[in-house]
Amino acid sequence: METFYLVILGFLALLAVIDLFVGVSNDATNFLNSAVGCRIAPFKVILAVAGAGVLLGATFSGGMMEIAKSGVFNPGMFTFKSVMVIYLSVMVTDVMLLNFFNSLGLPTSTSVSIVFELLGASVGVAANEILSDGGTLSELGGYINNEKAFAMIAAILVSVVVAFVSGVVVQYLMRMIFTFRYEKTFRKLGGLFGGFSLAMVFYFLVMKGARGASFMTPELLAFLDDHTWQILGSIFVAGSVVLQLGMAFFRLNVFRVVILAGTFALAFAFAGNDLVNFVGVPIAALDSWKIYSAGGGAVPPEAFYMDALALPIAPPTVLLLLSGIVMVLTLRFSKSARRVIETSLNLSSSSTGDREQFGASAPGRLIVRTMMGVGQVVLAFVPLSLQRAVNRRFEPVEPPAGTEPLPFDYVRASVNLILTAILISTATSMQLPLSTTYVTFMVGMGSSLADRAWDRESAVYRISGVLVVVVGWFLTALTAFIAASLVATLVLYGGRPVSVLLIVLVLAVIVRMNLSKRRDQKKKRIDVRSLDRFGVRTLLNEDVARNYIASVSIFSEVVNALLVDSERALRHTNNRATVLMDEVSASRSLYYTMAKYHGTHDDLDARFLYYRSLTNMKEVCRSLQRVASQAQEHVANRHRIFSGNLAQNLVHLAGQLAETEEVIRDFSEGWASAADVQKKGQKLIDQVARDQEALLAGISEYRLSLRGCELYMTFLQFVRDIVNHYSIVVALQNRLNEICAEDSNDLGDPKGGQASSAPAPLGKA
Template sequence: MEIIFICILAFLLILACFDLVAGVSNDAVNFLNSAIGAKAAPFKVVLAVAAVGIFIGASLSNGMMDIARYGIYDPSYFTFQEVMTICLTAVVTDIILLNIFNTLGLPTSTTVSMVFELLGAAFCMAMIKSVGDPSLQVLDLLNTSKALQVIIAIFLSVAIAFFFGSVVQWIARVLFTFNYKKTLPYLAGIYGGLAITAIIYFMLIKGLGDSTFAYKAWINEHTQELVLGCLVVSSIVMQILHWCKVNILKIIVLAGTLSLSLAFAGNDLVNFIGVPLTGLASYQNFMAHGNGAYDSYLMAANKGPAETPYYFLLASGVIMVVALFFSKSAQNVIKTSVNLSRQDDGEETFGSSRIARGLVRTSSAIANFLERAVPKRTRTWIDSRFNKQEITLEQGAAFDLVRASVNLVLSGLLIAVGTSMKLPLSTTYVTFMVAMGSSLADRAWGRESAVGRLTGVMSVIGGWFVTAGAAFIIAIIIAAIMNFGGFVAMVALIGVALFLLFNNHLLKRKKDDADDELFVAILNAEKPEEMWSLLSEHVRLNQITLLDQVSADYMDLTTGLFGEDLRKLHRTQHHLDSHKRRFKTMRRKETIGLRRMSNDEDVLEKNMWFHLGANTCLQMIYALERASEVCAEHVDNNFNPIPEQCREEFLPIRDRVVDYIAQVHRLIASERMEDAKTAKAMGKELRNIVKDMRKTQMKRTHKSSKEDLRASLVYLNLLIETNELLVNLRHLVGYSQHLLEEETE
């Protein structure tokens, strides 16, 4: 029996290593995006600073391990086997959850998943125990007060981070304005001193106050003297550095990166290794005192404070640092939050939603009311502090150093407060919502971008809430299977988890989205020629993908109509809607890339051909959407089928249209437009044939009986939309030819 628990323990520890790598890869953007987005320092310097913070935070984060040991449930009521079942359930659920969410492309939070996986597993085991022993109450077995405190802290952090991010950034912007170099000489010392003091106070005194830090007792006794001394010294040093022409905001941003990466490691390390280390501690205690009674020995010893060996913490720090430097995900730091919080308005990588549109309209009405309530002179003065025409940005930066410093310092403080209270606040929640709040206060959400950015925020937050519910439910199911299935079920589920883990990593490598990689490369490109080359490749790949989809949807549409296959028609409508949303997203990304290029005459010419080509692609989708709607309605109502004569004359033309789409596909994919003239001639010939067919059908419609009128009109509509499809295919050839000529000149 002992060998089974050793295998379970080995599985937990191996998974802890995978979680450390995946956690840093997924969450690196949380503590890197502000420094990278503001171009505070070269990328490698920012990584080095973050690596130091991660190593220190991981090495001193022992206190947070208590959350996984007894923060969610009371281990004194559970046997060793039940505790191991809870731990194993949590990690298996985590793998399944990540696999599902990665497949669906939904965002997750490691903190939320860890808390609700433990809660779901413990709840299931508590229910089973209470059924077997009516004297036990489910709520007594769970640490409900602490669990509720943790859950409330996680979700309140969303509102708190957004509120303080907005308020603090608004104050900072009023003080500094967008041309911070004008006001910095007067505020350098005090602002720099306060920022550095806040970082040191919360990181050293609060953030590490409950950790295994050698001098914490002395620090706690001399807190007031340390804070005052730090404020005086740092203020003087910052003022002197400013006089020496050093940009102190860059120093604050790098210090904030250090503090936030330290807070991330100290706060989130429990999400990655807390459960496996709980299993290890339980096993060690059982081997020392359990006498082999794995199904009756209670784990009351887990209620004591965690005493994680230093070598585990140091090894975790090393793994996280290595992952930070070598993970592709960590390297591609230009992620959702940078895009959503950038300074300039423009096309968004998210669409819009009804809720977002309603919230924006409501917020605009409230803002207009408040604007009328504020005296005009005060309003004018405040507006003068938000003059974006004077903005001081580093080359290629998404926002300025003032906002970056607020994002980092404030996020670090909020997370450190949670860490000092042993509340596992989600680093993702806090950093993302602070960034969103600061961008809102900075008036970066204009009328043209507010709906898109709010939709993006809601999409991310919605994914977090889905994570909570999914983790809780899946953990209950898996815990029940393990409890009733015994060791056979445990071994089987471990095998499933290992398969999913291996399969997920393989699929992740195979399914790397070339469009997203290209988009990141476009944003990182320094030279205009390189940027345009990458952008044209992005456009080309997007267009040929769309042509494949249009061809398949056109075939399904006509087959569904003539075969009266309603399911196929509905599936085609769903595909068309999905293709339209994907193409719009790709077009928004490409527009962002175009906006990063210079505004010379050549770029403006390329811009025109790009937008004309994108419009023709959308018009093809719209033509098929209109046709599919009419066809689906006709078949759904069980009206008369399309006459056999119409089918016989249309199907050969349908096949020629599909061949023409394939020819345009090959033409664009080859990047050589020698055959563009031939393609246009073929398109013109097909259009003339379809026009003649349309005229013939109109004559038939006038002569058709009342019973055949609906079918005749549906067929006529199909011919009209086929003609529209051919028109836009010919236009796409011409626009692609002009775009390629602009590129080669």
């Protein structure tokens, strides 16, 4: 029996290490965004400062470990066996849940997950034990630490609102003081701003956030409490004087000091608050094992109650230090770090008009429309002179010609870092776990709103993003609670066999998701700044072949799903058509980014040819969406399905489109001529004409309704559309090949371009 519990401990330790790698790669890089976004220092310097904060913050996080021991449930009501069931269920659920949410692309939070998994597993074990003893569920209250659990849940939810409102208010005040042209004002007030920021960092980081550290003795805490104002005043005065002198005599950039200090503080706060999410449960399980072993093992695990787990037990400093080292190494070598940074920078960027991470939603539209109406009413009562004065404070500075605008400036970067660190450190001092990702996200969104980065081009999408975060919070919480409760019930009644099965299942999921070789399905990142006409040609050739093959594949699936009367399959293909439309639209939007950069006349022509080609591909996607949607509605309404020759003709058309894939790909690679593509296309157009005649002749025979005829014609129209639009695309590709060949004299190269005449559109829609 003891060996089995040791196996569980080893399994939990392995999951802790994996959680650290995954968690830091996806969460900890959030505190790099502000410093990287304003380009205050080289990336390596920012990374070194953040790494120091993470390492130190991990060693200060001892007080937060009590959450996994007694923060959610009352350990005195549970036996050693029950506690180990809870911890095993929590970690199993955590791995499965986070992988499930990641596969769906849904936002989640390790803090929300761990709290509700602990709550769900505790309730599941307690409910089963109460019922097996003949009790009632009204006794559950004695098993759960209701006051502390409610405080943690409320803190996580309220922090989202507080972070957003704080970001709006603080950034608005800072912008009113400094404006976007802050250089002149900052020469006068920069020292005061820096001194105040450093004092706040010290107060919330050391005097609040680090109170739970093992070296913070009662005497030291009492000294800090008794001399709070003297300490803060000294830091403020000394910092202000030193920084102001540095500006005056050494041209010191105070923003660099403040932003790097904020990066350190936020990294410190992250490690101090979030480390419990990754190693809190394994450390609590280790402490439970030590308590049970100290009892001599004379009492069976199912009869040994864990009252001692409620006592303050300082976690081993070496474990915290090792956890910090793992986090720093992950932060340094994680390949996903830059991807996470780019995502968050896009959400809070000052630039607008680019593709947003979140789509539009009806509630987002309603909120924006309502707030615009309210804003117009309020402005009607504000004097125009005051409006003009305020607007001047928020006039952005245009970047020099030929340079990219920063996602945000030094002022907003400072607010994002300092304010987020203050919120997280305050929660840590109260032993309340927060979602650092959500807090960072909401502060950034709030400060971007205050900076008027939300305009009519982006407001709906960013409001929708905020709503997605809130909905994701509730979805994560509910799913974690239910799943952990069910897993705990399975483990409780299944015993060792079920426990071993779950361990094997989790390890298999980890290997599949993280260690096995996976196909990279993401589109390669493109630096459009370096795309000349040759780069545009390569990019276009890849897009044409990929999008044509995807369109034909989806069309074939629609045909097959319709003929077998499968609404579920049609719903799937409809979603695929929508995804393809989004991808083609995103590729098409690259043209607007390309247009910002100079090039030769041929380069500009190549970019416009790319735009026109993607426009035609987008029209094909629009036609494909119409086919998929109409077919799904046809089946959902239980209308008659095509049969006989009509069904065979559709299958034959789909097959002919699939055969055309090869010649499209060969032309893109330079191994076929435009005439070859035209010949294939003409064959398809002729077949569509024959199928249309067969439809008209068979209306009576197949008892087709008007809806059935319309649907069939929609299928035929799609084939016409894809042939016509891709014949135009091939003509544009051909022209681009000629442009490249004229300049580089590479006609002998297979990819240098074809000299054949461009095909004309085949057939009429």
